[in-house]
Amino acid sequence: MTATGAGRAGGSDVPVVAVDANGADLGPGEVAAGAALAAERGARVLLFGPAEQLGLPPPGVEVVDAPVSIAKAEDPVAAARIAKDASIVLAAKAVAEGRADALVCAGGTGAALAAGTFNIKRDRGIYRPALALPLPVPGHPVTLLDVGASAEARREHLVQFAFMGAALARIVLGVPRPRVGLLSNGEEAARGGPLVVETGAELRARAAETEAFEFVGSVEGGDLVSGAADVVVTDGFTGNVTLKVLEGTSQTILRAIRDAALSSLRGRAGGLLLKGPLGALRAEIDPEAAGGAYLLGLRRLGVVPHGRFTREGFAQAILRARLGAAEDIVGQTHAALEAAGALRRSPASAADARLP
Amino acid sequence: MTATGAGRAGGSDVPVVAVDANGADLGPGEVAAGAALAAERGARVLLFGPAEQLGLPPPGVEVVDAPVSIAKAEDPVAAARIAKDASIVLAAKAVAEGRADALVCAGGTGAALAAGTFNIKRDRGIYRPALALPLPVPGHPVTLLDVGASAEARREHLVQFAFMGAALARIVLGVPRPRVGLLSNGEEAARGGPLVVETGAELRARAAETEAFEFVGSVEGGDLVSGAADVVVTDGFTGNVTLKVLEGTSQTILRAIRDAALSSLRGRAGGLLLKGPLGALRAEIDPEAAGGAYLLGLRRLGVVPHGRFTREGFAQAILRARLGAAEDIVGQTHAALEAAGALRRSPASAADARLP
Numbered sequence: 001m002t003a004t005g006a007g008r009a010g011g012s013d014v015p016v017v018a019v020d021a022n023g024a025d026l027g028p029g030e031v032a033a034g035a036a037l038a039a040e041r042g043a044r045v046l047l048f049g050p051a052e053q054l055g056l057p058p059p060g061v062e063v064v065d066a067p068v069s070i071a072k073a074e075d076p077v078a079a080a081r082i083a084k085d086a087s088i089v090l091a092a093k094a095v096a097e098g099r100a101d102a103l104v105c106a107g108g109t110g111a112a113l114a115a116g117t118f119n120i121k122r123d124r125g126i127y128r129p130a131l132a133l134p135l136p137v138p139g140h141p142v143t144l145l146d147v148g149a150s151a152e153a154r155r156e157h158l159v160q161f162a163f164m165g166a167a168l169a170r171i172v173l174g175v176p177r178p179r180v181g182l183l184s185n186g187e188e189a190a191r192g193g194p195l196v197v198e199t200g201a202e203l204r205a206r207a208a209e210t211e212a213f214e215f216v217g218s219v220e221g222g223d224l225v226s227g228a229a230d231v232v233v234t235d236g237f238t239g240n241v242t243l244k245v246l247e248g249t250s251q252t253i254l255r256a257i258r259d260a261a262l263s264s265l266r267g268r269a270g271g272l273l274l275k276g277p278l279g280a281l282r283a284e285i286d287p288e289a290a291g292g293a294y295l296l297g298l299r300r301l302g303v304v305p306h307g308r309f310t311r312e313g314f315a316q317a318i319l320r321a322r323l324g325a326a327e328d329i330v331g332q333t334h335a336a337l338e339a340a341g342a343l344r345r346s347p348a349s350a351a352d353a354r355l356p
Numbered sequence: 357m358t359a360t361g362a363g364r365a366g367g368s369d370v371p372v373v374a375v376d377a378n379g380a381d382l383g384p385g386e387v388a389a390g391a392a393l394a395a396e397r398g399a400r401v402l403l404f405g406p407a408e409q410l411g412l413p414p415p416g417v418e419v420v421d422a423p424v425s426i427a428k429a430e431d432p433v434a435a436a437r438i439a440k441d442a443s444i445v446l447a448a449k450a451v452a453e454g455r456a457d458a459l460v461c462a463g464g465t466g467a468a469l470a471a472g473t474f475n476i477k478r479d480r481g482i483y484r485p486a487l488a489l490p491l492p493v494p495g496h497p498v499t500l501l502d503v504g505a506s507a508e509a510r511r512e513h514l515v516q517f518a519f520m521g522a523a524l525a526r527i528v529l530g531v532p533r534p535r536v537g538l539l540s541n542g543e544e545a546a547r548g549g550p551l552v553v554e555t556g557a558e559l560r561a562r563a564a565e566t567e568a569f570e571f572v573g574s575v576e577g578g579d580l581v582s583g584a585a586d587v588v589v590t591d592g593f594t595g596n597v598t599l600k601v602l603e604g605t606s607q608t609i610l611r612a613i614r615d616a617a618l619s620s621l622r623g624r625a626g627g628l629l630l631k632g633p634l635g636a637l638r639a640e641i642d643p644e645a646a647g648g649a650y651l652l653g654l655r656r657l658g659v660v661p662h663g664r665f666t667r668e669g670f671a672q673a674i675l676r677a678r679l680g681a682a683e684d685i686v687g688q689t690h691a692a693l694e695a696a697g698a699l700r701r702s703p704a705s706a707a708d709a710r711l712p
Contacts, residue, residue: 138612148541151549185504185596193507193593221600225608237549238594240541242601244577249605252581256494256640257613260633270629277616277623284612 014044015325017318018091018100021049023071023107025308028053031106034314035061041315043322046100048087066090071307076110080118088112092119095300102300102321106314107307112295113149120298123330125343128157129297131236131304132165133243134173134290138281140227143169143178146236147243147293153235158182158199159206159342164296165231166213167333172294172324180207181219181229183238189218195235203233212336250285288313291320301329370400371681373674374447374456377405379427379463381664384409387462390670391417397671399678402456404443422446427663432466436474444468448475451656458656458677462670463663468651469505476654479686481699484513485653487592487660488521489599490529490646494637496583499525499534502592503599503649509591514538514555515562515698520652521587522569523689528650528680536563537575537585539594545574551591559589568692606641644669647676657685 019035021028028049035045039060047054051065066087073079080089088108092115094100103120105112109131117129132145145165146153153161162180169178182200184192189200200218207215219228224246234242261271283289288309295302301324305317337343375391377384384405391401395416403410407421422443429435436445444464448471450456459476461468465487473485488501501521502509509517518536525534538556540548545556556574563571575584580602590598617627627634639645644665651658657680661673693699 138608151541151547151552183597185507185593191507196507196593221597221602222604224601225604234597237541237552238597241539241577241590241594242597245580245598245601246577246605248578248581249602250609252494253606253609256637257630257634260637261630263633266629267633270626273622273626273629274613274617277619278613281612281616 014042015101015322016044016046016099017102017104017321017325018046018094019048019314019318020088020091020103020105020107020112021047021054022066022069022087023105023111023307024314025107026310028106029055030311031314032057032061033311034309035318037311037315038318038322041319043318045318046091046094048091048094064090064094070111071106071108073108073111076108077114080111080114086111086115088115089119092116096120101325103295103302104314104317104321105302105304106309109148109293109304112302112304116295116298116302120300120302122297123299123334125334125337125345126297127160127344128153129295130161130164131239132168132294132296133292134294135224135243135246136285136287136289137225137227138284140225141173141290142224142227142229143173143231144224144239144243145231145233145296146239148236148240149295149297151235151237151240153195155195155199155202156342156344158195158233158235159202160297160337161233162203162206162215162231163210163212163337163340163342164333165233167329167336168294168296168324169230170212171327171329171332172320173290175230177211178213178230179216179228180213180231180233181216181223183232183234183242184218184220187218187220192218199233206340206342210336210340212340288316291317294320294324296329296333299330301325370398371457371678372400372402372455373458373460373677373681374402374450375404375670375674376422376427376444376447376459376461376463376468377403377410378422378425378443379461379467379663380670381463382666384462385411386667387670388413388417389667390665391674393667393671394674394678397675399674401674402447402450404447404450420446420450426467427462427464429464429467432464433470436467436470442467442471444471445475448472452476457681459651459658460670460673460677461658461660462665465504465649465660468658468660472651472654472658476656476658478653479655479690481690481693481701482653483516483700484509485651486517486520487595487649488524488652489649491580491599491602492641492643492645493581493583494640496581497529497646498580498583498585499529499587500580500595500599501587501589501652502595504592504596505651507591507593507596509551511551511555511558512698512700514551514589514591515558516653516693517589518559518562518571518587519566519568519693519696519698520689521589523685523692524650524652524680525586526568527683527685527688528676529646531586533567534569534586535572535584536569536587536589537572537579539588539590539598540574540576543574543576548574555589562696562698566692566696568696610638644672647673650676650680652685652689655686657681
């Protein structure tokens with residue numbers, strides 16, 4: 001069912017995850033530590049980065065010396081084309097050539113997107129890749145996509161995003177039949193402008209014909225935290241703004257509360273007593289638990305943990321990528337899109353990815 | 357300088373504010389109480405609503421019996437056209453006919469927008485009205501517009517929104533030279549798609565020629581809470597989603613913290629000790645303090661407090677509307693747009709308000 005249809009890399013039953021160790025805030029050594037943690041839990045890792053900073057690899061981890069980093073490149077698209085020896089390019093090529101089954105990039109969403117699209121390439125029938133981020137909302141995790149792979153989207157792109165996001169939620173995040181919502185400025189189907197209205201109508205029709213997801217209609221910004229949907233679909237511009245607002249607001253409120261607690265002796269005592277339950281809340285909204293953003297729509301799964309993650313977050317990213325490869329998220333998405341008649345008909349060309 | 361150019365309603369120096377009392381969650385009596393509070397602080401109010409629920413008006417408040425409400429109408433646009441005796445329609449007409457200088461509508465943004473646009477009408481040279489909301493971010497209040505007057509916007513609309521929002525921030529909210537940012541999915545001027553890129557270029561050029569505001573360029577979602585701008589401009593779709601995400605996230609985090617505090621005896625004790633500083637934080641982020649959303653771009657100022665406000669919020673809305681009328685926010689916006697050459701050239705027609 002997958003576009004490439006190949007077996008597991010290395011001929012084993014355990015998928016191999018290609019990991020770019022460059023770009024992490026805590027350095028490549030932290031990513032290597034994450035790879036070691038993941039290997040302890042059964043993962044097989046092909047680790048690309050500066051070998052001298054990666055230490056002795058434990059069983060399950062193979063190091064490929066690749067010191068060149070484009071994680072902080074100003075123009076990652078150009079860098080991914082030019083720097084053929086960059087660690088992310090080599091890692092993406094390993095996936096494209098079948099030496100690994102999924103890609104994890106420790107830093108630089110732009111570089112991962114560019115290197116992944118150029119080398120692994122879009123899956124057959126897919127218009128656009130999308131970045132999907134599981135948001136750690138207390139009590140109601142929700143996956144938002146696209147959070148910024150491309151600023152503009154057409155109806156047929158958003159429809160495919162719904163299938164991709166649903167497959168991610170089902171296979172990698174464990175939601176049996178995901179409820180998909182379409183982000184809008186009101187719950188009424190007539191709100192939101194032509195793109196949202198037409199996409200909503202098509203999703204409603206397709207959801208009636210597919211087992212892949214349930215369509216709950218238009219959802220508002222507040223529904224990202226209300227539990228009204230498991231997957232929320234929007235264009236990359238709105239998705240990116242939404243994500244940044246959500247992150248910024250959480251941090252601002254938590255900081256204001258901390259400052260309030262530090263403002264007096266009584267407050268300090270109160271903050272101390274609340275440390276336990278607040279710690280539990282912080283753990284619940286910890287973005288490391290989900291492993292990062294998922295790069296969907298390519299011939300293989302990609303995962304982009306945040307550069308500020310610790311080893312635990314990188315380990316999660318590798319384990320989720322392994323799970324997504326083992327369960328064939330790409331093939332399952334493709335099959336659901338094909339069954340729904342939502343694949344692109346003419347063969348996708350590389351040039352098309354640049355169209356507005 | 358104003359489009360209508362008339363003097364104060366009633367021939368006095370104190371502007372008269374027309375207030376629709378219908379639609380508030382706590383009932384018309386709460387709005388009447390807010391009007392009384394505002395009158396105590398010097399406001400003159402023309403209060404439209406069910407007289408039997410409004411009580412005896414104090415000095416400064418005149419009651420007009422108008423029991424018909426369209427605040428909860430499913431289609432407020434149609435309702436504002438048909439229900440000529442609706443309180444919001446009568447209040448808007450009082451402003452249009454010069455019996456009052458500004459409009460305050462206690463409930464139903466849709467009804468206020470429709471009744472205001474039909475009766476008060478757009479100011480000369482303005483393409484679109486916009487809803488501007490001062491967001492009560494701790495330490496850094498920021499005014500966001502458009503939060504939902506129209507889902508789609510063109511470049512010239514967004515440019516006018518910048519001038520409108522800057523005038524609001526300067527005149528009504530007291531920011532001497534507002535820093536205006538354009539909401540985008542990255543700080544680089546090349547990000548965000550053609551609309552954002554072209555709007556950014558025009559705002560940069562116009563800001564160099566005007567004293568009305570400083571343009572700080574593209575800002576990200578997180579900058580709504582970072583203090584990077586005093587005014588953030590975007591289309592009504594993105595603005596509405598952004599607003600709902602911000603509100604939903606704040607409420608969810610504060611609720612999660614309260615639940616965490618209530619989860620144990622230690623937590624309860626901690627919550628009690630933190631009551632003072634957390635109360636101060638809650639007051640700082642209290643949306644009632646700014647009076648609500650501002651309806652800009654009409655021939656007179658409109659203010660739409662949230663339906664859940666108490667009398668204090670309604671009083672604030674009336675006092676801000678009075679201030680905006682006294683300082684001639686409409687005329688000052690018009691003058692700045694005219695000086696910048698950003699007014700629409702052909703006369704605005706009512707039909708144009710419906711164009712995509």
